[in-house]
Amino acid sequence: MLRETVGSWGNVVRGEHASVSLRSRRDPFPRIDAVDTVLPYGNGRSYGDSCLNVGAGLVHTCGLDRFIRFDRETGVLACEAGVLLADILQIAMPAGWFVPVTPGTCFVTVGGAIANDVHGKNHHGFGTFALHVRQLELLRSDGQRLRCSATENPQWFAATFGGLGLTGIVTWAELQLRRIPGPSMDVETIRFHNLNEFLALSADSDRDFEYTVAWVDCLGRGNQLGRGLFQRANHAAARAENKPRRRLAVPFMPPFSMVNAASLRIFNTAYYHARTGDRRRALVNYAQFFYPLDAILHWNRLYGPQGLYQYQCVIPSSVGLDATAQLLQAIARSGQGSFLAVLKMFGPLPSPGMLSFPRAGITLALDFPNRGERLERLFNDLDAILKSAGGRLYPAKDARMPGSLFRSGFPRWQEFSQYIDPRCSSTFWRRVMEDK
Numbered sequence: 001m002l003r004e005t006v007g008s009w010g011n012v013v014r015g016e017h018a019s020v021s022l023r024s025r026r027d028p029f030p031r032i033d034a035v036d037t038v039l040p041y042g043n044g045r046s047y048g049d050s051c052l053n054v055g056a057g058l059v060h061t062c063g064l065d066r067f068i069r070f071d072r073e074t075g076v077l078a079c080e081a082g083v084l085l086a087d088i089l090q091i092a093m094p095a096g097w098f099v100p101v102t103p104g105t106c107f108v109t110v111g112g113a114i115a116n117d118v119h120g121k122n123h124h125g126f127g128t129f130a131l132h133v134r135q136l137e138l139l140r141s142d143g144q145r146l147r148c149s150a151t152e153n154p155q156w157f158a159a160t161f162g163g164l165g166l167t168g169i170v171t172w173a174e175l176q177l178r179r180i181p182g183p184s185m186d187v188e189t190i191r192f193h194n195l196n197e198f199l200a201l202s203a204d205s206d207r208d209f210e211y212t213v214a215w216v217d218c219l220g221r222g223n224q225l226g227r228g229l230f231q232r233a234n235h236a237a238a239r240a241e242n243k244p245r246r247r248l249a250v251p252f253m254p255p256f257s258m259v260n261a262a263s264l265r266i267f268n269t270a271y272y273h274a275r276t277g278d279r280r281r282a283l284v285n286y287a288q289f290f291y292p293l294d295a296i297l298h299w300n301r302l303y304g305p306q307g308l309y310q311y312q313c314v315i316p317s318s319v320g321l322d323a324t325a326q327l328l329q330a331i332a333r334s335g336q337g338s339f340l341a342v343l344k345m346f347g348p349l350p351s352p353g354m355l356s357f358p359r360a361g362i363t364l365a366l367d368f369p370n371r372g373e374r375l376e377r378l379f380n381d382l383d384a385i386l387k388s389a390g391g392r393l394y395p396a397k398d399a400r401m402p403g404s405l406f407r408s409g410f411p412r413w414q415e416f417s418q419y420i421d422p423r424c425s426s427t428f429w430r431r432v433m434e435d436k
């Protein structure tokens with residue numbers, strides 16, 4: 001057992017933990033005598049406190065890094081839960097397969113992808129990660145090993161997707177990968193001038209393009225409100241020019257945030273106008289399309305020692321347009337926000353997870369430098385808009401949502417609570433449960 005200070009991607013929550021590491025999927029459920037509860041910890045790519053258990057125990061799962069089997073004909077792959085999506089891509093892509101759903105970084109573990117039931121730019125056609133997991137094993141603190149699938153222990157299967165690591169430790173999983181014609185992406189980028197145009201482009205693209213996503217200028221006001229760049233893409237057989245990908249790194253934490261009102265305004269204006277013409281088509285390498293931020297190691301350090309928050313919400317389609325406009329207005333008025341504000345339409349495919357975040361509607365995600373009370377005031381305004389629109393916030397990105405917003409956004413939380421392992425807990429869960 002090690003006593004260590006552990007944080008998460010946003011660098012706003014960190015604290016002391018008693019930690020142990022799992023080395024094999026056959027290891028027993030770890031006991032740490034000094035603490036009452038533990039939480040599995042993948043690669044710490046969650047932004048807030050959902051991967052932390054401050055003052056209690058953490059179980060590092062990155063040592064569960066073995067592949068178990070891979071059928072190159074069918075694309076069925078079984079691996080331990082600490083394997084990264086990046087590792088899967090390394091062995092799957094040369095055989096013509098790809099992860100069916102991927103978040104915006106490939107440095108997440110399979111266990112982390114399950115526990116947050118992650119989504120990607122193809123949600124409108126492929127749904128969440130859960131829909132591509134054929135089975136998994138859940139290790140409980142009483143020593144039981146539950147094999148879970150849609151037909152075997154289905155209730156545990158449903159609780160574990162989006163289950164925030166609270167139902168036990170996922171030791172391994174079997175995934176169905178998807179075929180691809182090659183490593184390149186055929187990407188079209190289209191400028192849009194307002195949210196109505198964004199919605200029209202989404203509706204127009206969802207059938208013929210597997211991936212859609214937009215960047216929106218979070219400082220645009222008046223007739224610039226909701227302007228941005230829409231991207232739609234498919235996997236391509238033709239090969240993109242093989243440009244060596246430069247890996248940059250932010251080598252140390254600057255003493256203050258490099259993200260401020262001036263840098264933000266310059267970036268947003270330049271980004272919007274940089275593309276020549278209103279429409280552009282290009283063949284690019286998959287990593288450039290899916291993981292642009294992974295090219296800059298430790299980019300979160302740019303936000304300085306105070307760290308960053310991300311606010312990612314989803315708003316039901318029926319009220320999505322008005323509520324998104326209100327959110328963007330409030331953000332632009334405050335002059336806060338970040339370089340890359342992302343907008344996407346989630347599709348109607350339901351997630352099996354009891355606490356899965358995605359639902360049909362508009363999702364908006366953006367990073368904010370931590371400015372203390374000033375930011376909290378803006379978040380309170382955003383929460384009020386979200387609540388009256390019947391929306392929800394993504395726990396994987398959260399470090400501050402009020403308990404009432406969690407409970408109204410995730411109405412199945414009580415049903416889910418029955419499946420929590422008595423030896424598992426997290427800083428996030430205690431926070432949203434204790435906050436009335």
Ligand SMILES: Cc1cc2nc3c(=O)[nH]c(=O)nc-3n(C[C@H](O)[C@H](O)[C@H](O)COP(=O)(O)OP(=O)(O)OC[C@H]3O[C@@H](n4cnc5c(N)ncnc54)[C@H](O)[C@@H]3O)c2cc1C
Nearest residue numbers: 042043044045046103104109111112115118119164165170
């Ligand atoms: C740059 C960036 C882009 C992102 N883009 C997206 C995106 O597009 N879509 C999206 O959905 N998310 C996105 N995320 C969030 C990220 O995908 C999730 O937070 C993911 O769960 C992190 O995985 P991890 O392995 O780092 O797990 P951690 O962050 O360490 O843990 C996440 C949760 O998984 C649990 N867990 C980890 N391993 C296990 C296990 N073996 N058994 C049981 N529970 C376990 C933990 O207890 C915790 O609750 C992004 C994050 C970053 C930094």
